[in-house]
Amino acid sequence: MKLEIEKLQNQTFSKIQTVKSLEELQTLYYSVLGRKGELAYLLSKLPNLPANERAGLGTLANQTKDKLQQAFDQARAKFQNQNFNQTDFDPTWPGILPEIGHAHPVSAFLENAIKFFSSLGYNLAESPEVETSNYNFDLLNIPPNHPSRDLWDTYYVKNSGTSVLLRTHTSPVQIRYMEEHKPPVYIIAPGRTYRHESTDAGHETTFTQIEVLAIDKNIHLTDLIGTLNAFFQDVFGKVKTRVRPHFYPFVEPGLDIDMSCLLCNGNGCPVCKHSGWLEMLGAGMVHPKVLKNMKVDPDKYSGFAFGIGVERMVMLLYGITDIRLFLSGDLRFLQQFS
Ligand SMILES: [Zn+2]
Structure with a gap:
């Protein structure tokens, strides 16, 4: 079980590297960390394990979840920045002048x-x-x-x-x-x-x-x-x-x-x-x-x-x-x- 969790973590890390769009990243996210994702599936098997195998697995699962969440967040931020840079934003456009007040x-x-x-x-x-x-x-x-x-x-x-x-x-x-x-x-x-x-x-x-x-x-x-x-x-x-x-x-x-x-x-x-x-x-x-x-x-x-x-x-x-x-x-x- 421990090995399965570690395997899921490593696989997901490398998949995140190859993802090409924000949509693809979102799909991967739900398949791994979603309510019916792979991690949740592994955890659902926990109660059926003998007690000596179960020890420490909950903590490991939580740590894995945190690490994956962080990796997804970073990847998402990268895509969002890219999207911003790809818009028609033209820094040479004149700005909008703020209205300046004056005394009554x-x-x-x-x-x-x-x-x-x-x-x-x-x-x-x-x-x-x-x-x-x-x-x-x-x-x-x-x-x-x-x-x-x-x-x-x-x-x-x-x-x-x-x-x-x-x-x-x-x-x-x-x-x-x-x-x-x-x-x-x-x-x-x-x-x-x-x-x-x-x-x-x-x-x-x-x-x-x-x-x-x-x-x-x-x-x-x-x-x-x-x-x-x-x-x-x-x-x-x-x-x-x-x-x-x-x-x-x-x-x-x-x-x-x-x-x-x-x-x-x-x-x-x-x-x-x-x-x-x-x-x-x-x-x-x-x-x-x-x-x-x-x-x-x-x-x-x-x-x-x-x-x-x-x-x-x-x-x-x-x-x-x-x-x-x-x-x-x-x-x-x-x-x-x-
Ligand atoms: Zn007069």
Whole structure:
């Protein structure tokens, strides 16, 4: 019996050497190692052998099986490699270029804005998108039931009443940052903000703001206007800026900042409603009450703050007419910014 097993092994080794195709190899494999193959046939006779002959045969059979299996695997790999080399593969064919991504226009704008303000010595800050109404409203001088809360249509978190919400502006970062820092403070804090509004070409429920806050001794309105001027010129080139008084609860005085119309150079056109000016953002000197909420002495320090509506700027920059395109995920839109 031992001799028969060894004979089968040697015969199979030499047969594998002479096999000419993968199919032939497969047939040989089944005839030797298959469920009804020759090895299985030999093993089926084991139980009928006298005990002294049987000893060690099981181990031998297993070793033989392993060795044959290895030989078959090697032969199979050889055939498969050959097949690959015989295909029409032509290494001189041009390859398929992978598609290369690029920054979303909003991300690209943020990157440039961060670079600009960093060059003026501002630090990057951030705060949570899910906020408490305390940080989003109260500490920014917008008490409960104050009519100015109507300025911000708010998403409240379910079952939290009016205490937990999606921040309606990036301004809560002012309070949170000042909890851990003392003036002088110069920060820029970009991030997502949320408003509960119906969407149209000019309105979106989710958008991006950049909060800018400077608190130091001797900060004046002229510093605010100068900073904004420099920023607008960095983004849009040669433009002029003008300010108009406007009420915002967390600043005093509060301002609306206009920029000379990019399309008509200030001569008047339909986009600027023939005024020559485009309304850009709200700004102002930090309200003394807000300074106190930040534990900053309003008699020693003053500051300015403004919030940049990023999508609005990018729309002006590229002539985009619908704010909803930014989050549409539409590649035809996005690919134009590569
Ligand atoms: Zn115009």
